[in-house]
Amino acid sequence: MKRPGKKTTRRQFLGTTAAVSAAALTAPYIRTAHAAGKLTVGLWDHWVPGANDATRTLIEEWAAREKVEVSIDFITSQGRKILLTQAAEAQARSGHDILAFSTWYPAQYAEQLEPLNDVVEPLIAQNGAVNGTVEYLGKVDGKWLGVPATVGSQMKGPCSRIDLLKKHADIDIQAIYPAGAEPNDKDWNLDTFMRAAKACHAGGNPFGIGLGVTSDSVDSVGAFFHAFGAKLVDEKGDIAVKSDQVRAAMAYMKELGPLLAPDAPAWDDASNNKWLVSGRGAMIMNPPSAWAVAKRDAPQIAEQCWSHGFPSGPAGRFGPFLPYFWGVWNFSSNKSAAKSLLTHLSQESSAYKMVEASGGYDIPAFANLTKFDTWSKVEPPMGTLFHYPDPYHHQVLSIAAAPAPHKIAVQIYAQGVMPKMVVRHMQGEDIERTLSWAESELEGFMRT
Amino acid sequence: MSQTAQASSVAVPRRTMRQWLKRPSTIAFLMTLPLILLIGLLVLYPAGYAIHLATLNKGMTRFVGFGNFEFLFGRETFWMVVKQSCIFAITAVVFKAIIGFVVAHFVHNIPSKGQRKWRGMLLVPWVIPPAMSTLAWLWLFDPSYSAFNWVLAQFGADPVPWTGDAYWARFSVILVNIWIGSPFFMIMYLAALKSVPDQLYEAALIDGANWWQRIWYITLPMMRNIIAITALFSLIVTFANFDIVRILTAGGPLDLTHVFATWSFLVGIESGDIPLGASVSLFMMPFLAIAAVIILRDVVKRGSQA
Secondary structure, three states, X not given: OOOOOOOOOHHHXXXXXXXXXXHHHHOOOOOOOOOOOEEEEEEEOOOOOOXXXXXXXXXXXXXXXXXXXXXXXXEOOHHHHHHHHHHHHHHHOOOOOEEEEEOOHHHHOHHHEOOOHHHHHHHHHHHOOEOHHHHHHHEEOOEEOOEEEEEEEEEOOEEEEHHXXXXXXXXXXXXXXXXXXXXXXXXXXXXXXXXXXXXXXXXXXXXEOOOOOOHHHHHHHHHXXXXXXXXXEOOOOOEOOOOHHHHHHHHHHHHHHXXXXXXXXXXXXXXXHHHHHOOOOOEEXXXXXXXXXXXXXXXXXXXXXXEOOOXXXXXXXXXXXXXXXXXXXXXXXXXXXXXXXXXXXXXXXXXXXXXXXXXXXXXOOXXXXXXXXXXXXXXXXXXXXXXXXXXXXXXXXXXXXXXXXXXXXXXXXXXXXXXXXXXXXXXXXXXXXXXXXXXXXXXXXXOO | OHHHHHHHHHHHHHHHHHHHHHOHHHHHHHHHHHHHHHHHHHHHHHHHHHHHXXXXXXXXXXXXXXXXXXXXXXXXXXXXXXXXXXXXXXXXXXXXHHHHHHHXXXXXXXXXXXXXXXXXXXXXXXHXXXXXXXXXXXXXXXXXXXXXXXXXXXXXOOOOOOOOOHHHHHHXXXXXXXXXXXXXXXXXXXXXXXXXXXXXXXXXXXXXXOHXXXXXXXXXXXXXXXHHHHHHHHHHHHHOXXXXXXXXXXXXXXXXXXXXXXXXXXXXXXOOOHHXXXXXXXXXXXXXXXXXXXXXXXXXXXXXXX
């Protein structure tokens, strides 16, 4: 029931609205400390002690300048915690605004990630092109699903013992990959590699390449497959496992397998590090974290370590590269601030600070950012990491299971299909039976 | 008159409510309500959600009913995981039960003065968080630097591929599960042993029963309910085991030590197929539920007969 006398006329309503609007417009604007809102950031918790600090400082500088209240969580990848966080946030449609995603996971959450072309494309124009693997993993249907991150992006190329390669195989790895200069790697191929593996095995210092199902093993075996042009599934999603290239790669790995550490099929990602630090192996395939541990625990071994490029095969020279990305959920409530922060973190000066803080472990994905002086100046020995980021672009940076469509490739990678094929064949299974087993597994990965 | 009638009509429900609140069953319900809510939140909701996920396609965009299970039934690896999970759970539970039974008898026969110390020490494997103790086992079994192999080498024996060979790897994960789980059986059996009246043994001795007859005709029947419940509980927990296999072998070599939980994690979280992972984890649920109903019905029946 309407009360007489309380009826608002159209004229009164317009008058009141105009007065309120005028008051709002003319009132002095007070910019508070966090006027641009809040932002939550979930980043990968770095292996290298102190490396998180550089990122935190960069974010805090940006937050102070932009008046944004930022909270940062460093999430470990131990126990796959970062994967569980991604899965939980995607299910709940709630969580961090920015989250770190490794390798396959931007594509896995493609429907829930904000396209970031407006951030990545200017960065490419500014910092140079990204390598093919970064584009394959980060860009789906023309949309950039994450900004290629410096933190966590790594190469898993060979890290050799200078002394043991010279002693057993008569190979001067520093002459092939001289510090501060372009590689003389014309003869650094799979035949030379096999000869070295045989010599080091005979000399009691086998190469430490894992044949387990964890990431290090998969990446190494995947790079050998790439060197032969061997694909399990092609870019169209067709199974291509019964090819001459796969047979050639398998034959090579069957010969190489027994020359590796005897327990290589049981190795995890820590095994190759321990193999190097113990002084038993002449080579491993790993980022410089193993060298960094040796520097701390066994300096006499660190002094003999040299990171360098992968041997070339019939299809080329392929270096295993594992990029990280920073993605923004499409349910984020502060996308503009998130994009601004990611642009800030991808500037050359920011990337340099991150590379410095990680002791050269992190590699920016952009072509112009792979010649920082960090990789020239870390020691011992001086120049040990110079060729780690492939500064002269002599390698095709690759990832195992590429170029299969992402949703198939992630299963090939996570389930370690390639190392399993190698171990089955190495343990005496007929090649055709191994290929049929792999074909059956791959058929199972095709479901939608 | 009408006022009296009105007053009584108001007083009756009040008294009923007070009476209802005073009933022991109501108090019991209210006191267990927080736990019921917690179970609902932390167990029933995730279980229901897992069932929901298991009915979706890989992209989680449409309902496929039992499609994921049909797919699994056609996969060779899935049946290998089923076989391995059964070998793992049944072998581990049988050995845990035997070891628990034997050790419980030993402890029961220790004079009560020193018994507490032994009980405490024997419970240590069960009390340490499994993720921690399994890490210690991992170092003992390490492919390159196994402490066991070092000891074997001192006697001139060849190293054992604890986690590198399929059979040794299965042995290793089962061994660690037995080591962690036996104390639980031991403590349950010990409690059951203490509740068996001594007069029964004295009467059996007078009748000339030997050691084996006392075990077979007195101890085992008196412990039957505890044995059944402990075995059931342990079977469920062992079928759902994740940490031991994940830490020791990650399912390898060649998937030959995967159990439901580790393969479900690999397929669901690491390989990006959450509905299939949920289906793998739910596969054993109906079988274990039926086993639980049968065993618990038997226990209740014996309880009511007693």
